[in-house]
Amino acid sequence: MAQPTPLALKPGTAWADAWKRALAAAPEAFREDRVLNLWAGAWQSDGHALPATSPVDGSPIAGPPRLDAGTATEAVRAALDQHRAWRQVPAPERRARVTAALDALADHRDLLALLLVWEIGKPWRLARADVDRAIEGVRWYVDHVDAMLEGRTPLDGPVSNIASWNYPMSVLVHAMLVQALAGNAVIAKTPTDGGLACLTLACALIHRENIPVTLVSGSGGELSEALVRSPEIGCVSFVGGRDTGARIATALTDLGKRHVLEQEGLNTWGIWEHTDWTALGAAIPKLFDYGKQRCTAYPRFVVQRTAFPDFLAVYLPAVSAVRTGHPLAVAHPDDPLPELDFGPLINAAKAAELTAHAAEAVDHGAVPLFRGTLDPARFLPGQDTSAYVAPLTLLSPPASSPLYHAEPFGPVDTIVLVDTEPELLAAMNASNGALVSTLSTDDPATFDRLAPQIRAFKTGHGRPRSRGDREELFGGFGASWRGAFVGGELLVRAVTLGPAGERLPGNFPDYQLMP
Structure with a gap:
C-alpha cells in the first residue's frame, strides 16, 4: 500500500511570512x-x-x-x-x-x-x-x-x-x-x-x-x-x-x-419525543466548529432514555467524521488549505486540563462512548501536537465533575439520560443560565411548553442558535450574562446616553427583559 505524501506548510503561510507581512503593512506598530x-x-x-x-x-x-x-x-x-x-x-x-x-x-x-x-x-x-x-x-x-x-x-x-x-x-x-x-x-x-x-x-x-x-x-x-x-x-x-x-x-x-x-454557560441540546434523526445527524459535525471553543457551542446533550439507541445511531457516525489537524499543512504546494472542523485548542495547558477533567470523570463513573484519535497524516512529520485534542464523548458524567456543570470550551461532549420532563429541564439548566439552547421535539406544543422553562436566552426548535448580531437581540440568563442586553439598536444604546431616567434593558438588579 502506498504511503501518504508527508505534509508540509503551504508556501507563504509560515509564521515568519505572516510576521514579515505585518511589519510591512504596519511598520509603526511592529x-x-x-x-x-x-x-x-x-x-x-x-x-x-x-x-x-x-x-x-x-x-x-x-x-x-x-x-x-x-x-x-x-x-x-x-x-x-x-x-x-x-x-x-x-x-x-x-x-x-x-x-x-x-x-x-x-x-x-x-x-x-x-x-x-x-x-x-x-x-x-x-x-x-x-x-x-x-x-x-x-x-x-x-x-x-x-x-x-x-x-x-x-x-x-x-x-x-x-x-x-x-x-x-x-x-x-x-x-x-x-x-x-x-x-x-x-x-x-x-x-x-x-x-x-x-x-x-x-x-x-x-x-x-x-x-x-x-x-x-x-x-x-x-x-x-x-x-x-x-x-x-x-x-x-x-x-x-x-x-x-x-x-x-x-x-x-x-x-x-x-x-x-x-x-460562560453550559449550552445544552435536549431531545424529547423526537424522531427526525436525519436532521440531528446533519447538525452534529457543525457543532464541532473551532473545537467547541465558542460561547455558543453545545457540549451537552440531554437525551430521553428510550430515544438513546436512535440518538447513538446518528451521533456516532457524525462525530467520527469530524476533521482535525494542522490548519496550514498540505501534501502539495498547490493544494488548497485543509478543510478542518478544528485545529489545536488555544494552548497545551488547556488541552492537558481538558484531558485531565475527562480522565477524572471516567474514574468516577462516566462512560467513554467515543474516543477520537489524531490522524498522523493530518500533521507535519514530528510536529508538536500537545495542544490538540481529538473529540471525546462521555455518558453520565458525575455531578462532582466540572464537565457536568461547566462549559469545557473544547471538543468534549457529555450525554445525560433522562426519563421525565422535570429531569430533562433540570439537566438542561445545570449551569444556572446559558446563552443558547436547543430542544428537539416533534410536537410544537411540547416545545412551546418546555422552552420557556429552559434558562437560556435563545432556544432553538431542533436547530442551533447563534450569538446573533445586527438587529437580533442578544443576552443570557443567570450567571451567563450581567448588565445590558445588546444587538442592533441595543448595542448602540448600551454605549450612548438617552433621555433622562432611561433604563437599559438587561440583567440589572432591578430590571429584566425577557426575550
Whole structure:
C-alpha cells in the first residue's frame, strides 16, 4: 500500500511570512522582535514583552508587551482626552472614518486571518469568516446607525473592552468599531492567550483613520483597576469566564457603572419525543466548529432514555467524521488549505486540563462512548501536537465533575439520560443560565411548553442558535450574562446616553427583559 505524501506548510503561510507581512503593512506598530502598545494616540515602546508560542505547533511567536498598572492608568486618562474630542466629531465624519477603516481591514483580510491561524489555531475557513463577520457586521451599523443615534449622545468616558481570545475580530474589533461609530473613544486589552498580532494590525489600520483607539497588553489582575474601576471609564464590555466576570460585575455594581458582561454557560441540546434523526445527524459535525471553543457551542446533550439507541445511531457516525489537524499543512504546494472542523485548542495547558477533567470523570463513573484519535497524516512529520485534542464523548458524567456543570470550551461532549420532563429541564439548566439552547421535539406544543422553562436566552426548535448580531437581540440568563442586553439598536444604546431616567434593558438588579 502506498504511503501518504508527508505534509508540509503551504508556501507563504509560515509564521515568519505572516510576521514579515505585518511589519510591512504596519511598520509603526511592529518592531523586528516585538509589537508595541497603542495609547495617547501613538505607538509606545513600553511594557515587558513576554515569550509566546503558537498552539499550531509550539513554535515561538510574538508575545504581549505587558504594561504595569501605573502606565495603564495613564493610558486611560489619555483615552478620556481623546474621547472628549471624538464625541464632538459630527456623525457623518465618524461614519466616513469607520468606513475607511473597514476598507483597510478588507484589503488586509487574508493577512489578518493568517495571523489568527498562528495565534489562536483557528482553521483557515473559520479565521477568514471571523474577519469577514467583523467587517460586514460593522458595515451594517454604518448604514443604520443614524436612526439608532437619534436623540442620543456619546458616553461621558471611553468604553473599556476586555474580551476572550477566541473571536478577536468578529467580537472584539466589531464591538470597538460600533462603539467608536457611536461617538466613543475605545480601549481594548489584548487577550492574554492569543490574538496579539492580529489585533495590533487591525488597530493600526483603524488608528490611521484618526479613530481614537487604545490597545494595551497586561495581566487582568494588574490592569483591572485601570480598565474597570477608573472613574474615566464610561462603560465596560467584558467577554470571558464566570470567575473573572463575577469579580468585575461586583466592582461595577458598586460603582454604578454601565456594563455588558458576557460570561460562560453550559449550552445544552435536549431531545424529547423526537424522531427526525436525519436532521440531528446533519447538525452534529457543525457543532464541532473551532473545537467547541465558542460561547455558543453545545457540549451537552440531554437525551430521553428510550430515544438513546436512535440518538447513538446518528451521533456516532457524525462525530467520527469530524476533521482535525494542522490548519496550514498540505501534501502539495498547490493544494488548497485543509478543510478542518478544528485545529489545536488555544494552548497545551488547556488541552492537558481538558484531558485531565475527562480522565477524572471516567474514574468516577462516566462512560467513554467515543474516543477520537489524531490522524498522523493530518500533521507535519514530528510536529508538536500537545495542544490538540481529538473529540471525546462521555455518558453520565458525575455531578462532582466540572464537565457536568461547566462549559469545557473544547471538543468534549457529555450525554445525560433522562426519563421525565422535570429531569430533562433540570439537566438542561445545570449551569444556572446559558446563552443558547436547543430542544428537539416533534410536537410544537411540547416545545412551546418546555422552552420557556429552559434558562437560556435563545432556544432553538431542533436547530442551533447563534450569538446573533445586527438587529437580533442578544443576552443570557443567570450567571451567563450581567448588565445590558445588546444587538442592533441595543448595542448602540448600551454605549450612548438617552433621555433622562432611561433604563437599559438587561440583567440589572432591578430590571429584566425577557426575550
